[in-house]
Amino acid sequence: MKRSRLAILDTLALLAVDSLATLAAYLIAYRLRFQTDIIPFVRLPSRLAQYGTAGVVVACFLVAFAMNGLYSRRRSRNLVDEAVRVIAGVSVG
Numbered sequence: 001m002k003r004s005r006l007a008i009l010d011t012l013a014l015l016a017v018d019s020l021a022t023l024a025a026y027l028i029a030y031r032l033r034f035q036t037d038i039i040p041f042v043r044l045p046s047r048l049a050q051y052g053t054a055g056v057v058v059a060c061f062l063v064a065f066a067m068n069g070l071y072s073r074r075r076s077r078n079l080v081d082e083a084v085r086v087i088a089g090v091s092v093g
Contacts, residue, residue, distance in 0.1 A: 007073050011071050014071055015062065015071065018061070018065060019058050019062065022061045022062075023058055026053075026054050026058070027054070030050060030054075061089070061090075065086075065089040067092070068085045068086075068089040068092070070086065070089055
């Protein structure tokens with residue numbers, strides 16, 4: 001029972017860290033796009049649109065990572081295989 005609980009906590013920790021990292025990347029990209037003059041834009045989207053889009057982006061990336069087996073209990077021990085899975089998850093997301 002302890003192993004099962006530890007595995008669940010490990011998976012939840014991975015989900016939380018991945019969610020925060022994806023959200024941080026989204027907010028940095030949003031700031032670069034709309035708060036700098038790199039690419040001109042007509043008008044700034046509303047905060048509701050920004051946060052709604054952020055939720056969809058984070059959810060899509062978490063689903064893509066899960067589909068590539070990054071949250072499975074039996075993860076590969078090979079570093080190259082793990083890197084390929086991460087790259088595939090990021091590419092799909």
